[in-house]
Amino acid sequence: MTDTPTRVTLEELAAIVARRAAAEGEPSYTRTLLAKGVAKCAQKLGEEAVETALAAVGTDTKAVISESADLLYHLAVLLQARGVSLDDVYAELGRRTNQSGLEEKASRPKG
């Protein structure tokens, strides 16, 4: 039996999701969700985002942690579904570190 990890990073979660995506013939929520397509993965991410936001304005800190874990897992699934790597996202975050959020907002095309 494999040891249960005490913590899982985003990189490890993305690797787990990628492995499950490729694991044909094994029962897997990840595979089932991916098989339903990007729109379903996006819908689930939206639901988890709302549940996280609702938990954040409540009083149950454990619920905030639990909903945040659901949110990050479903983001990893959506990125897998769209073929976007965490490195792509990290590079975008890196690009933004040279300017403040307010500067970035002001630089957006008006419309």
Ligand SMILES: N=c1c2ncn([C@@H]3O[C@H](COP(=O)(O)OP(=O)(O)OP(=O)(O)O)[C@@H](O)[C@H]3O)c2ncn1[C@@H]1O[C@H](COP(=O)(O)O)[C@@H](O)[C@H]1O
């Ligand atoms: N981190 C997660 C994780 N977080 C949440 N979930 C599942 O996400 C689902 C979402 O919860 P909901 O209440 O919205 O589910 P639901 O109502 O059944 O969903 P729908 O019918 O609307 O699709 C639940 O079934 C959770 O078990 C996760 N499923 C998998 N993982 C990770 O992925 C690994 C592989 O899982 P499998 O792909 O199932 O083998 C696991 O070992 C974990 O590390």
